[in-house]
Amino acid sequence: MKPTYSVIVPVYNEKESLPVLYERMVSVMDQTGEPWELILVDDGSFDGSSQIMRELSQKDPRVRVIFFARNFGHQIAVTAGMDHALGDAAIVIDADLQDPPEVILELIEKWKEGYEVVYAVRTGREGESWFKKETASVFYRLIYKITDVKIPLDAGDFRLLDRKVLDVMNSMREKHRFLRGMSAWVGYKQIGVPYQRAPRYAGKTKYPLKKMILLAWNAITGFSYVPLQIAMILGFIVAFISILLIIVVIILRINGNELVGQATTLISTLFLGGVQLICLGIIGEYLGRIYDEVKNRPLYIAAEITPSIYDEDSEKPSEQERKE
Ligand code: UDP
Numbered sequence: 001m002k003p004t005y006s007v008i009v010p011v012y013n014e015k016e017s018l019p020v021l022y023e024r025m026v027s028v029m030d031q032t033g034e035p036w037e038l039i040l041v042d043d044g045s046f047d048g049s050s051q052i053m054r055e056l057s058q059k060d061p062r063v064r065v066i067f068f069a070r071n072f073g074h075q076i077a078v079t080a081g082m083d084h085a086l087g088d089a090a091i092v093i094d095a096d097l098q099d100p101p102e103v104i105l106e107l108i109e110k111w112k113e114g115y116e117v118v119y120a121v122r123t124g125r126e127g128e129s130w131f132k133k134e135t136a137s138v139f140y141r142l143i144y145k146i147t148d149v150k151i152p153l154d155a156g157d158f159r160l161l162d163r164k165v166l167d168v169m170n171s172m173r174e175k176h177r178f179l180r181g182m183s184a185w186v187g188y189k190q191i192g193v194p195y196q197r198a199p200r201y202a203g204k205t206k207y208p209l210k211k212m213i214l215l216a217w218n219a220i221t222g223f224s225y226v227p228l229q230i231a232m233i234l235g236f237i238v239a240f241i242s243i244l245l246i247i248v249v250i251i252l253r254i255n256g257n258e259l260v261g262q263a264t265t266l267i268s269t270l271f272l273g274g275v276q277l278i279c280l281g282i283i284g285e286y287l288g289r290i291y292d293e294v295k296n297r298p299l300y301i302a303a304e305i306t307p308s309i310y311d312e313d314s315e316k317p318s319e320q321e322r323k324e
């Protein structure tokens with residue numbers, strides 16, 4: 001038997017939210033009247049979440065837990081869930097209940113109408129700092145402007161993906177992943193469903209500014225060459241300014257004026273050095289990403305994957321049981 005829906009939840013130290021998440025998920029998903037599975041990806045939690053997840057999987061055979069060998073990050077955790085999803089549609093949702101599980105029913109409704117990607121759009125956010133909201137807003141708009149793919153504004157990873165989209169995305173093994181961009185890149189029929197983002201149920205955000213910047217940088221480098229183009233434009237601007245300055249110096253000389261001072265020389269040398277290092281750094285960022293692709297390491301290491309009711313041989317008795 002295969003489930004119709006696979007709910008994927010990345011978990012990093014969310015012990016308070018997990019039991020509530022499970023209860024609300026069961027009551028929502030049971031309303032569909034179709035078989036479903038819950039895939040919890042333990043992204044190297046160390047606060048006791050792992051134990052809670054293990055208990056959930058033992059109690060409810062529809063729950064599968066993928067335990068990572070260490071913390072690999074949110075995007076990779078979701079990727080692992082997508083790799084192991086068996087359903088006709090997968091729903092990606094956060095563990096902290098900021099994305100209300102009840103909205104899943106609306107996503108499913110749109111899927112039944114024939115949309116292959118149904119993303120949830122945040123119309124409002126409660127319980128988040130002014131700084132978080134502003135940086136997130138700038139983030140979405142910047143990405144929208146810079147990247148080649150039109151990535152919907154104010155839509156996070158909370159979304160439903162049809163099996164077709166899932167298969168394509170699972171075949172894209174790029175190392176620095178920006179899943180929102182990848183799911184937009186795939187195409188097919190896509191639609192947004194508005195929702196209010198709730199405050200975190202418990203705990204603190206696992207996305208500090210550093211991780212947000214890294215995600216934005218992955219989005220930009222993964223979906224555009226704009227930084228490289230900026231480097232080139234910068235080169236042209238500096239070259240243009242120096243030509244103007246050369247003309248100025250020639251005119252001054254002709255008129256008998258001598259330019260004096262080492263400071264000018266020093267400043268222009270330092271300025272050029274700075275510009276060159278910045279451009280080199282930008283090229284380096286792309287180079288590093290190429291290096292990561294060439295190394296071709298696995299995206300994650302799953303230390304353990306718990307069995308589920310949907311495993312192919314779960315109905316049959318195991319080798320051990322038959323012998324007994
Ligand atoms: N998360 C994860 N690995 C990480 C960081 C976060 O699996 O390294 C999970 C986290 O447990 C949550 C989801 O990703 O389920 C979103 O994280 P968070 O709520 O902290 O982000 P925010 O909503 O503040 O942007």
Ligand code: MG
Nearest residue numbers: 094096098200
């Ligand atoms: Mg959150």
